[in-house]
């Protein structure tokens with residue numbers, strides 16, 4: 001039987017975009033897109049019908065109303081209706097266009113014809129029901145960080161925790177990583193990442209995609225430690241995953257960690273430092289931030305060698 005999906009569209013002041021994305025993500029919405037219409041913006045997102053009750057959507061709308069009032073902005077107009085699986089699959093696609101990210105990547109919807117030539121690395125993607133189209137600021141921050149990291153390294157083994165559509169893992173391979181282990185707790189994400197792996201003609205040996213989290217990485221690598229970690233999940237989840245990240249990290253491991261709102265940066269940075277990570281830089285885009293971290297293996301007495309990030 002075909003599933004039905006909620007399609008929610010929210011008309012608002014563009015200044016509310018971040019908070020709307022954040023609320024939708026917390027609700028589990030996927031395929032989020034935004035479009036500017038005059039002085040306003042429309043954010044659209046989709047969620048399987050069975051995952052949410054009508055009353056929850058009304059509550060979401062009240063939260064958004066409260067957010068707007070707190071920020072002194074016009075109250076957003078949220079509308080929702082049910083669409084069937086086929087309509088869902090085609091409706092959000094029309095709002096998602098090819099997108100250049102950083103200096104080297106071009107994220108390209110799978111259903112568009114492949115361009116004859118491009119001076120960028122083509123990352124073809126059909127996220128299906130998974131998160132990760134490249135439109136979200138946190139994904140973009142991670143891709144920027146990855147591009148910079150892999151520009152200087154070769155023969156790098158990477159773990160992507162919470163791979164979603166596989167966008168970061170595939171970018172890592174395109175940028176030269178020798179092996180990537182991608183995990184996600186959501187079976188739909190695993191399916192999506194595997195099919196995107198195939199779409200980009202990457203072998204299952206070079207990009208391993210499995211269901212799970214940090215503990216699964218240890219099993220997949222046979223206990224070998226990784227050189228780099230990508231993790232773009234919400235701050236609350238990252239907090240719990242930090243010990244697991246330390247357990248899979250080699251002494252020179254780096255990490256690109258995002259999904260963190262600016263006001264959540266300090267507790268996350270403190271916890272990272274307690275687990276022997278140095279927060280080297282903090283990048284921000286809109287209200288979101290991304291930590292570039294590395295293992296604090298260079299210690300002299302209790303003093304660490306490394307740049308402290310400004311995350312207060």
Ligand SMILES: C[S@@+](CC[C@H](N)C(=O)[O-])C[C@H]1O[C@@H](n2cnc3c(N)ncnc32)[C@H](O)[C@@H]1O
Nearest residue numbers: 131132139162163164184185186189213232233
């Ligand atoms: C915000 S999406 C990121 C997707 C993609 N990596 C990107 O950057 O666009 C977060 C993903 O993390 C997954 N996730 C949530 N908690 C997790 C956990 N404890 N371990 C592994 N994956 C998790 C979710 O299922 C979701 O696919």
